[in-house]
Amino acid sequence: METIYEDYSPKGVRFYYLYKALAHPEYNGYVQPFTLEERLMHVKEAQRTLGSKFTWICDAMSNDVKHALGNAPNSEFVIDPNGVIVRMRRWSNPQQLRKDLEELVGPVAKPTQMSDLNMKTAPPPQVALSGIVPRIEVPGRMQPVKIEPKMGKTPFYAKLRVEVEEQVLRTGKGKMYLGFCMDPIYHIHWNNLAAPIRYELKPSKGTTVSPVSGEGPKVKEASDIDPREFLVEIENGKSSKPIELTVRYFACNDEEGWCIPLTQQYTIHFARDPDGGGAFGRSFGADRRDSKSPGATNSER
Amino acid sequence: MIRPISLTAMVMLSIAIISASAEEDREAQDRSPRFMRDSDGFAKSGLKIGASLPDLTAYDADGNPFKLSQLKGSYSAIVLGCLT
Numbered sequence: 522m523e524t525i526y527e528d529y530s531p532k533g534v535r536f537y538y539l540y541k542a543l544a545h546p547e548y549n550g551y552v553q554p555f556t557l558e559e560r561l562m563h564v565k566e567a568q569r570t571l572g573s574k575f576t577w578i579c580d581a582m583s584n585d586v587k588h589a590l591g592n593a594p595n596s597e598f599v600i601d602p603n604g605v606i607v608r609m610r611r612w613s614n615p616q617q618l619r620k621d622l623e624e625l626v627g628p629v630a631k632p633t634q635m636s637d638l639n640m641k642t643a644p645p646p647q648v649a650l651s652g653i654v655p656r657i658e659v660p661g662r663m664q665p666v667k668i669e670p671k672m673g674k675t676p677f678y679a680k681l682r683v684e685v686e687e688q689v690l691r692t693g694k695g696k697m698y699l700g701f702c703m704d705p706i707y708h709i710h711w712n713n714l715a716a717p718i719r720y721e722l723k724p725s726k727g728t729t730v731s732p733v734s735g736e737g738p739k740v741k742e743a744s745d746i747d748p749r750e751f752l753v754e755i756e757n758g759k760s761s762k763p764i765e766l767t768v769r770y771f772a773c774n775d776e777e778g779w780c781i782p783l784t785q786q787y788t789i790h791f792a793r794d795p796d797g798g799g800a801f802g803r804s805f806g807a808d809r810r811d812s813k814s815p816g817a818t819n820s821e822r
Numbered sequence: 823m824i825r826p827i828s829l830t831a832m833v834m835l836s837i838a839i840i841s842a843s844a845e846e847d848r849e850a851q852d853r854s855p856r857f858m859r860d861s862d863g864f865a866k867s868g869l870k871i872g873a874s875l876p877d878l879t880a881y882d883a884d885g886n887p888f889k890l891s892q893l894k895g896s897y898s899a900i901v902l903g904c905l906t
Contacts (some may be wrong), residue, residue: 522901525899529899533896533897534895534896534897534898534899535893535896535898535899536898536899536901537893537899537900537901538900538901538902538903539830539880539901539902539903540903540904541899541902541903541904542904543904543905543906544904544906545906546906547906548906549905549906551905551906557881557885558885561881561883561885563904563905564883565883566905567904567905568883570905574889575901576882576883577882577886578880578881578882578883579880579881579882579883579885580880580881581879581880581881585878586861586876586878586880586890587880587902589867589869589876589878590869590876590902591863591864591865591866591867591869592863592864592867592904593863593864593902594904595901595903596864596901596902597899597900597901597902598875598899598900599892599897599898599899599900600875600897600898600899600900601897602894602895602896602897603874603894604874604875604894605872605873605874605893606869606870606871606872606873606874606875607871608871609869609870609871611864611865613901613902613903616886618899622897622899625897626897637898641904648878740838
């Protein structure tokens, strides 16, 4: 893509990446943002890690643009000077895009090659150890459901992701996954010298959850960034009957020199989140985790 | 283990942008039957060649409103994506 930018930007073609909801949360540790401000932090992170010269624009948290442009993870459009769609495809294809622009704008005498570029890319942030807390096994394919964080002044440094077995949405019965991931855009890690994370669930009348509370493992290393995960049994879960969740944890930022206790709350709805994306190892039923977790290595900043 | 995918998805895989094995695996998952089903929204979106972009508002990297209708005056290439 960057080679096409180099060749056609001087010819007046404008190039945009439209940043949208994550297709694969937790890959490389990134999690769905809760606010526009956080999504814009993702854009800055994308600029840093990818080194692209494209102009970045960002979808609203309602995901209106993603919905209107077909809901595909990596679609591509060419727009003419009148704002009319002249090319569109479900999957971005640089080779085809180059052919499109050759037809529409004209060929380039000497196309730029990747080896001609000196792109500055950077790895995702990793502020503490990872790969030391075992991941839990889920029973089968899980679907993300909608959650509402109860926003306050403090960001949700550990972000909740809730998924359920497909049968829960059909019958109200089955397993619910609760995953708390440290958000890497805040350069935060768990404080394992303090009490581990603890959640408490308060279901609506008529819905049963078990267990109603849980605590994360005690980790001997002082800090890490691994997810804290739990499985809960649901009975009589209904879309009209949300569940309230309260979570307590300690988070630290070594760069800014603080550790704080946090108590945060969510409302969990039994309704599929069409913009929740799919986490490897759970949404696709494949036994695959974040391939960027190197295991028990000393990778602190 | 990667779930078997349909012939149509296999054809699409052949034109995927691949640079490393982790990226290959990620895109293979995206072409699984479930993801293809979800991505059918693209075919059903009503968008077509010759139509104008929807007049929606996004944001620039600084958080300022950016209307898609601003994309006039020259050819523009738009790629949807995200960090993961």
